[in-house]
Amino acid sequence: MVRTIKISDKAITLIEGEIKTSKRSLGGQAEHWMNIGRAIEQSSAFDYERIKTALAAQIDYDNLTIEEQEVFFNDFSDSMWEEPSAETQSFFDDLSGPGLDENDNIVSPGRES
DSSP states (O other): OOOOOOOHHHHHHHHHHHHHHHOOOHHHHHHHHHHHHHHHHHHOOOOOHHHHHHHHTTTTTSOOOOOHHHHHHHHHHHHHOOOOOOOHHHHHOOOOOOOEOOTTOOOTTTOOO
């Protein structure tokens, strides 16, 4: 069931700033932060900055606590459903192996479908 809640303009501004990089909707980002907040309140065994560092591949996942790994996995799996950025899409478009055309047919570079 969808419900409406009031959120301050300051909080909306913070959420809007984050959705530019997170690629979540306004509601999705707010819900994401609520889930993180709930997890933090339920366990003092982790630091979310360490999770963000692991998501940026600056520390190894195995160096996170069990609680941190759970939040890491939730964030990571959420990101797998997002549309790729233009930079990521361009990277994959430039790969030299076979790809898919607009009709999902396998094509090789340099060959017309």
